[in-house]
Amino acid sequence: MQAIRQGRVVCHLGKGLAVEDETGRIVLCHTRRRLGDAAVGDHVRWEPCEGDQGRVLEVLPRRSSLVRPAHGGRVRVVAANLDRVFVVLAPEPEPDWLLADQILAVCEYRHITAALILNKIDLVGASALERALRDYEAAGYEVFRISTRTGAGLDALRSMLHTGCSMLSGQSGVGKSSLTNALLPDRNLRIGELSAHSGLGRHTTTSATLYSLPGGGELIDSPGVAVFGLAEVDPTELAQTYRDFHPYLGKCRFNDCRHVRDKGCAVREAVEAGTLSPARYERYLKLLVRAGTAEFSGG
Numbered sequence: 001m002q003a004i005r006q007g008r009v010v011c012h013l014g015k016g017l018a019v020e021d022e023t024g025r026i027v028l029c030h031t032r033r034r035l036g037d038a039a040v041g042d043h044v045r046w047e048p049c050e051g052d053q054g055r056v057l058e059v060l061p062r063r064s065s066l067v068r069p070a071h072g073g074r075v076r077v078v079a080a081n082l083d084r085v086f087v088v089l090a091p092e093p094e095p096d097w098l099l100a101d102q103i104l105a106v107c108e109y110r111h112i113t114a115a116l117i118l119n120k121i122d123l124v125g126a127s128a129l130e131r132a133l134r135d136y137e138a139a140g141y142e143v144f145r146i147s148t149r150t151g152a153g154l155d156a157l158r159s160m161l162h163t164g165c166s167m168l169s170g171q172s173g174v175g176k177s178s179l180t181n182a183l184l185p186d187r188n189l190r191i192g193e194l195s196a197h198s199g200l201g202r203h204t205t206t207s208a209t210l211y212s213l214p215g216g217g218e219l220i221d222s223p224g225v226a227v228f229g230l231a232e233v234d235p236t237e238l239a240q241t242y243r244d245f246h247p248y249l250g251k252c253r254f255n256d257c258r259h260v261r262d263k264g265c266a267v268r269e270a271v272e273a274g275t276l277s278p279a280r281y282e283r284y285l286k287l288l289v290r291a292g293t294a295e296f297s298g299g
Ligand SMILES: Nc1nc2c(ncn2[C@@H]2O[C@H](COP(=O)(O)OP(=O)(O)O)[C@@H](O)[C@H]2O)c(=O)[nH]1
Pocket: 119, 120, 121, 122, 123, 146, 147, 148, 149, 150, 171, 172, 173, 174, 175, 176, 177, 178, 179, 224
């Protein structure tokens, strides 16, 4: 009878989960079918079984999680035990601000700290995004301006990352993997190690992967667009996830105000008075349609 061990799910592999044990070694673990979803970032209890492999017995309670819509109206956990999520943007590809706002809304709803990263500030187009970024700073979001190509701004970001578990999210092509590489000198080594366990010859970065940072803290790089649905956010709750709306909520004439065309809406009046960003408000109206439904963007 072998002892039950603790571990951390670092990614999904074709045949199971890659679990990092207490010594930093990767073990390919199978799960019991009735265990349900185990996600990257989960703390688990597992036991060694045949060969070099293991079996996950239990997913330990999560301090936070992000989910996406799945079949049959259910949700699937995308990542667990996150402390902060970065929305990564770049001048190229052109920012999808609606996606950014959707991620920020979901993080707010799930009580996960969110911040923005503008990558590729070495490109000339970067300064054109400043006006939009200031809307977020005014809302209270921290914005990091970096270039993984030149290394500019990386130190400030590093000092933020060395505690807790952070996740990079956003459109594909903005530089999430490049940033992970810049922060993790031995990332390729790690990917090689995961490949050896996947039995596929290579670890395709099609699943979100958790890396331990050299200065402490953990980083999850998610492939392509990590879609966090608004399905679980009721349309009546969406406005509360907009930090910049907070000063106006409760000041509308009707207390069930949706802040759309309602009479005496303090939010809309703030937009008209120029104290609230019209761009953020317009995207709120679009997300309102998605809230409470399984509809989501990206792919
Ligand atoms: N000019 C410039 N290009 C970058 C920078 N960071 C990443 N890239 C490029 O952007 C492209 C997409 O990067 P990648 O890391 O794969 O993006 P991901 O899809 O978000 O993981 C690659 O061609 C990178 O070389 C940067 O700081 N400046």
